[in-house]
């Protein structure tokens with residue numbers, strides 16, 4: 001893997017780690033969030049391989065993630081089509097140290 005400086009490198013590491021730990025072979029309906037970290041999420045999902053991804057459907061949370069899914073050639077779904085989503089990865093705005101892990105991140109004021 002090529003080096004990325006500073007914040008970009010950290011974002012990529014966070015995204016790759018999230019995908020490696022939480023997007024597993026049995027996950028078929030997968031939510032994709034938005035923000036500057038999410039392109040690295042899609043990049044890592046692509047690295048999991050065509051064979052795995054052809055049996056998956058990806059649900060965007062907004063316009064940016066819809067574009068990322070389409071550009072990557074992944075199967076695009078709509079949130080209204082599914083009663084449940086296996087897993088969703090999104091970014092977070094800040095971390096909160098006053099709360100015990102694993103719930104320590106916030107997104108627009110909400111715990112995630």
Ligand SMILES: O=C[C@H](O)[C@H](O)[C@H](O)COP(=O)(O)O
Nearest residue numbers: 034035036037090091092093
């Ligand atoms: O609602 C917020 C978005 O879903 C982003 O994931 C979050 O704000 C983090 O964005 P970024 O990855 O650009 O730091």
